[in-house]
Amino acid sequence: MxxxxxxxxxxxxxxxxxxxxxxxxxxxxxxxxxxxxxxxxxxxxxxxxxxxxxxxxxxxxxxxxxxxxxxxxxxxxxxxxxxxxxxxxxxxYGFGDDRFKYSIGGGFRIAEKTNTWLNFSYTDDLQETGSTKFLTDKRFFQFFEPRLLNIDLFHKHITKSIDLEHQLTPHLLTETQLALTKIDPTYNYSFNFDGNTFENFDLSIAKIALQWSPFSNYQTSQGGIKETKEGFPKFTLQYTKSFKDVFKSDFGFSKLDFRTIHQIGTKDNGLSEITLVSGITNGNTPLTHLYHAYPNNINKETILQRFSVAGLNSFETMFFNEFFSDKFATLQVKHYLKPFHVSKRYKPQLVIITRYAIGDIKKPERHQNITFGSLKKGYTESGFEINKLLFGFGLSFTYRYGAYHLPEFGDNVAFKFTFNVSL
Structure with a gap:
């Protein structure tokens, strides 16, 4: 690795x-x-x-x-x-699975003033099992996605979707989506439901997402609404509903996901960032649509074998596929100290980090051929990062403690690269 x-x-x-x-x-x-x-x-x-x-x-x-x-x-x-x-x-094209993935879509603008678009797409690709994507986050870019390096649990999906983007007010962005999805896990998994075992399945899903930025400043012009100053806190809420027997959908369940991000100060003079994420699902929910709490630790024996790249908002000491939940909450607190002005161009920065996760799952026996635990006791880790030591690279150290502390000291430690680059 x-x-x-x-x-x-x-x-x-x-x-x-x-x-x-x-x-x-x-x-x-x-x-x-x-x-x-x-x-x-x-x-x-x-x-x-x-x-x-x-x-x-x-x-x-x-x-x-x-x-x-x-x-x-x-x-x-x-x-x-x-x-x-x-x-x-x-x-x-993925060289490991020797397979092409693709998407084709388009849209047309219904109203320029409110930046209202009606979009269509057909996608044949992979998605990480246990991950949740907010519709309003789709235009989020990083030159490098550190956590992606370590992910191994994906499911194939073929999705046909139609969605509506609408800026309800300058501070409130909404997006609604209707989708038909065929899901086929790439790993050995089956979901036991009503006496039947499903190794792949169809879902008919409706989603509505709201992103509220009450403290940002916006400018309305002929070209639409543009954010001129980013303000905090920001709030995102998303509701998902899968309808059983609609267009041959196999399961009926619902999900409610929430996130808020708050920042105090600036990165140049000291910044505190607080991120709260929570979610709950109700009904007959397969593993693909449960929650995994953003783990980022490879299942290897030694610290050096697990040496990789730290994520931006992931639990660095939590092993991949260690926990899955049908309800969970995570709290992450980061404090960026004022950068060390070693020289005009060399300004490393120390970041102090604490993360906490709690969750639970009903009827884990439904999810067959895979073993995982529950987060009901509360998971805690703390550590620090020293960023931008050399060409955007830095180092991070994180320690796992509390209810899920492991017997071997080395299994509680994550020592990794960080990578930060911006234009």
Whole structure:
């Protein structure tokens, strides 16, 4: 695993260096349609802009334990192509599972003032089992997704969806989605329901998500609503409903997910960040749609074998697939100390971190061929990061204690890289 991490980080750094070296040339080619500042803004949002089409950098290169190296291309049409219609798609290939994945979609704008879009998509891809994605988070970009390196539990899904984006008010973003999904776990799993055993299944799902940013500042113009100043706290709420026997759906269940993020101060002068995430599911919910509490520790014997890259909001000492819950809550508190001004360009930063998770699950015996525990006693870890020591790299140390403290000292410790880069 350590060898794969170094290889992937080397390729990533090379790609970033190449991208920055050629940013000026690309900007000159497209200077008739886009300014340098706009180019950098697009790049920071994860897009490489051209005249009519913006390439999406999320699909360029990734790595995980199931697909190994995953690479591809994707993007979306821009305003120069059309302000009323858009087409978005991607195609990727995983060298580990020797399989192509893809998505094709599009949308049209119903109302410009409220930035209301009706979108359609067809996707054949993978999703991490136990993960929850908020609809309003779909345009979140990182040059490097550290936790992705370690994930090994995925399920295949073929999803046909239609969704409606609507800015209800400048501070309240909504999105509603209807989807038909065929799910096939890539691992040995079966769900026992009503005396029947399901190894793959169909779901008909409706979702509605609300993102409320009451303390942000917004500007309304002819082009729509734009955030001019980010304010905290922010709140996100999402309700999911699966309908049994609708379009041959196998199970009926519901989920309610909530997240709030609050920040006090600034990273340049000291910043405290508090993140609360919770979720509850009711009904006949398969493992694919339960909660895993964001683990990021590889199931290896020694600390050095588990040496990898720390995530942004993950539990570094919690082993993958160690816990699953049908209701859970996590609280993470980070305090960024004022950066150490060693020199004008060299400014490492110390971050103090504490994380807590609690949860439970009813009828775990329904989930067959997989073993996991419950979080009902409360899980705690604390540690620190020293970021930006060299070329965006840093180090993190985390210790697991409390009710789920393990007998061997080394099993409670996570020692990892951190990686932070920004334009």
């Amino acid at each position: 350590l060898k794969h991490c170094f290889l992937f980080l080397f390729v990533l750094c090379h790609a970033l260096t190449y991208s920055q070296a050629h940013a000026k040339n690309i900007n000159e080619i497209t200077q008739d349609s886009i300014t340098k500042s706009e180019f950098l803004k697009h790049l920071g949002n994860g897009y490489l802009p051209t005249k009519y089409f913006n390439f999406d950098l999320r699909y360029l290169i990734k790595y995980n334990q199931y697909e190994a190296l995953r690479t591809g291309i994707g993007g979306i049409t821009n305003d120069a192509f059309s302000k009323k219609y858009r087409v978005n798609s991607y195609v990727v």
